[in-house]
Amino acid sequence: MAPLVLSLGDPAGVGPELIAAAWAARAELDLPAFxxxxxxxxxxAAAATRGVDLPVAVMDDPASAAALFPTSLxxxxxxxxxxxxxxxxxxxGARLALHSLEQATALALSGAASGLVTAPVSKSELARVGFTFPGQTEFLAHACGIAEEDAVMMLAGPSLRTVPLTVHVPLAEVSRLVTIDLILRRCRVIAAAMTRDFGMAHPHLALAGLNPHAGEKGRMGDEEQAVIAPAIAQLQAEGINASGPHPADTLFAPHKRDTYDVAVAMYHDQALVPLKTLDFDEGVNMTLGLPIVRTSPDHGTAFDIAGKGVARVNSLVAAIRMAASAAAHRAAA
Incomplete structure (x- = not known):
């Protein structure tokens, strides 16, 4: 299988030092070639801030990367x-980050890399060099030729996988944006990705309610009855194992998390608060629905601690492992 490709991320952030640290721990962590x-x-230079001796093998073609990986990056x-x-x-630095992202994406699309792991970027810095997308996910959807609505963000860790149906929107807009069509479109992508990238024959999607107590039969809002429940019924009719709407205040309890494969939340914090509470250091952002495998550590550039040797490598390592696993599932299909 071809190696993974990692984009550099913003060179002023923690991405470069974490890439170096991951390579330094490659044997101990049994990491795949990248x-x-x-x-x-x-x-x-970033490796030096962490006391890592980093031999680098520069190349024009990633084909020899796997052979060189044990002794050099x-x-x-x-x-x-x-x-x-x-x-x-x-x-x-923003130009370098953008060029790295573009080249890494091209390698994944061509098949020269089995999957893509993107290090953190600064959206505001990228905007200064002509980057017009809200984030890397939207850029990747465009590069892959798919609609942004079909590039679905999943946050995953050892304890939980969760997808927010609406992402970076004001909370006041969520009720209007959560529609039957949105639920169907996103959940179809999720179900297909769980099979394709995780090898699950019949993944169970548990959908949260929007309102307290999942609306309590309309007493606290009718979105559950008017939108979420009909969408679940349609998904079930299509053969997708979907359940709910579940009260969000109990959906993430330990005894509940064992009963489903993915929790589908209605808005950003409903999904990310439990994920970051449970798996803050090992959370992975994975984009579902792309023709390529793409993961990313679930943290930002952390400019405030860059170069200080204190940034934790766990999330990047988890992203590398998840990308390799998904690529292997796709290759075996």
Whole structure:
């Protein structure tokens, strides 16, 4: 199987040092081979802040990455490089981050890489160099030629997988945005991805209610009766194992989490608060519905701690492992 490809992320953030730290622990953690899209000098300098001796193998073609990975970090020269200024983002670094993302995506789309792991970027910095997308997920949907609505964000950790139906929108808008069509569209993508990327024959999707106590039969809101329940009935008619609407205040309890494969939440915090409470250091952001495998650590650039050697590598390691596992499931299908 081809190696994974990692995008560098913003070079002023924690991405480069975490990539170096992950490579340094490759044998101990039994990590699959990966290649980084650009930033050889940035990676060397970032590694030094963590006391990591980082031999780098620069290359134009990732085909030899797997053979070199045990003794050096493969880095593509086709992207370029730049200065390492931890905690000091700028236009030059944003350009490097964007070029790395573009090259890494192209490698995944071509099949030269089995999957893509994206390090954190700064959306505001990318906007300064012409990046017009809300985030990396929307960029990837466009690059893959699919509608943004069909690129579904799942947050996953050792204890929980959860999908927010609506993401970065005001809470006051959620009720209007949660429709039968949205639920059907997203849940179809989720169910197919659980089979394709996780090998689940009949994944169980548990849908949360929007209102307290799942509306309590209309006493606390009617979205459950008017929207969520009819959507669940349609999903069941299509053969998708969906249940609910479940009261959100009990859906994430330990005895409940064992009964489903994915919790489908109605809005951002309903999904992310339990995930980050349970699996903060090992959470992974995975984009479902793409023709390529894409994961990312569930944290940002952390400019405030970049270069200080204190950023934890757990989430990036989990993202690498999840991407490799999903790629293996796809290859075996």
């Amino acid at each position: 290649v980084v899209a650009g930033g050889a000098d940035v990676l060397r 493969p880095v593509l020269t086709t992207v370029g490089d730049g200065p390492y200024r931890p905690g000091e983002p700028g236009v030059e």
